[in-house]
Amino acid sequence: MSSYYHLCARNIGRPVRVVTHNGEVHHGIIDRVDSYNLYLKPMGGGRNLGGYGIGFYGWGLGLGIALGSIATIAFLPFFWW
Template sequence: MSVGHYYGMCHRHIGRAVEIRTHDGRIHRGIIHRVSRDRVFLQPLGRPRNLGGFGYGGWGWGFGAGIALGFIASFAVLSFFFW
């Protein structure tokens, strides 16, 4: 599949829970937060981890470097029964 194909699929499913498998065998599960021309950014499923203690929560989960669209091997939309 081409990068353009995965870009369109990811963009259509913003806000949905997905599972993305990359060419190196890693599996990423999360809710699509944002899609750029070359990356997809996921919000992890489940509750955020608390670092413990008052005032150590930070400003949310934060989002990493994202998953390169050219590195995606498979893409699946998850149902709500997965949660």
């Protein structure tokens, strides 16, 4: 099992920045982790300040990141979200 499994399991609910081996970067809050994947949920949860965009919103829901693809995980400060 990936060494990241226990790290993530111990830190459910914390905001992170995850970089994968192929250079993808994901931001989110650790939602859950299983033997294969880490699932992030979008940060936010603050008030919706409205406004209208072009269709892009947030960091993607229910994102699963393969544990084997993770290069680094950095924990972000709580004050951020």
